[in-house]
Amino acid sequence: ERDLLTVGEALVSLRSSGPLAAGGPLTMHLAGAESNVAIGLARLGHRAAWAGRVSDDELGEFVLRQLRAEGVDTTDVRRDPQRPPGVMFLERRTADVSRVRYLRAGSAGAALDVDDLRAPLAAGARLLHLSGITPALSDSARTAVAWAVRTAAESGIPVSLDVNYRAGLWSREDARATLTPLAGYAAVVIASTDELDLVTEAGADERDAAADLVRRGVSTVLVKLGADGARAWTADGVEHVPAVPVTAVDTVGAGDAFTAGYLSGHLDGLGLTDRLRRAAALGAFAVAGHGDWEGLPRRDELSLITGSAAG
Numbered sequence: 001e002r003d004l005l006t007v008g009e010a011l012v013s014l015r016s017s018g019p020l021a022a023g024g025p026l027t028m029h030l031a032g033a034e035s036n037v038a039i040g041l042a043r044l045g046h047r048a049a050w051a052g053r054v055s056d057d058e059l060g061e062f063v064l065r066q067l068r069a070e071g072v073d074t075t076d077v078r079r080d081p082q083r084p085p086g087v088m089f090l091e092r093r094t095a096d097v098s099r100v101r102y103l104r105a106g107s108a109g110a111a112l113d114v115d116d117l118r119a120p121l122a123a124g125a126r127l128l129h130l131s132g133i134t135p136a137l138s139d140s141a142r143t144a145v146a147w148a149v150r151t152a153a154e155s156g157i158p159v160s161l162d163v164n165y166r167a168g169l170w171s172r173e174d175a176r177a178t179l180t181p182l183a184g185y186a187a188v189v190i191a192s193t194d195e196l197d198l199v200t201e202a203g204a205d206e207r208d209a210a211a212d213l214v215r216r217g218v219s220t221v222l223v224k225l226g227a228d229g230a231r232a233w234t235a236d237g238v239e240h241v242p243a244v245p246v247t248a249v250d251t252v253g254a255g256d257a258f259t260a261g262y263l264s265g266h267l268d269g270l271g272l273t274d275r276l277r278r279a280a281a282l283g284a285f286a287v288a289g290h291g292d293w294e295g296l297p298r299r300d301e302l303s304l305i306t307g308s309a310a311g
């Protein structure tokens, strides 16, 4: 059985080391919040599958080859001969400021629909991971995510939902209307502090938002605090984990790494404290290296970053 099934859009990310308007070399990478999580888990030895649509061209082939090279199961990926790849530019505008520009409207990945998900859901998994990016991509993707969440809940597959609000894709009002009901089906909800009001009607106060989610059946609410670590809210109370101090060179992908570490700990049967420590360790690996996922550890590397005793 698969440990993790995740679904979303994988993107071709073109990274610049300076302002895009000035041109200059771009390097090509695989990006995508859910595929980042799948890679994080596969690196740690879990059986992780990613499902979605890719373009039926060289760029779709690039996406698949990257995932396969990382040991991610791509059996259920569909190739769409009609639609282009989803592309993003990641522009390093200054040393501290990066900007994202998407060319993904009408992409293969955005055309995801329920039929794409029947086989992977039927195959089963110990966890289903989704992000709030996918339902922002199209009506059919929104329907597909809602269907997957309900189907998983009915089959007893715990769902984790990372809010991952992307202002370039939809308004906060639309995100809230879609994500608040979905969150009620999730076992784990992951959000940064400024995303909590998108999964509850209880407002932006962290304690109130977490309490509302727990009341609605969510087991664990993970609130990401960046350099301050994270807090986990459960029916038993709240627990804080500090970030592991490292020299940060690139924070993109840190949230996905955090999620992968947490879910890895869950799959390994660790208690909450050790799950959080593994999450913090993976977040540290992600920020300490360039790229969304390239710096993530194999299992034997977990102890390279101090504080990550959760190996």
Ligand code: KDG
Residues within 6 Å of the ligand: 011, 031, 032, 033, 034, 036, 088, 133, 166, 252, 253, 255, 256, 292
């Ligand atoms: O979490 C990192 C992602 O933001 C990046 O890989 C691209 O999935 C992506 C998105 O839609 O922004």
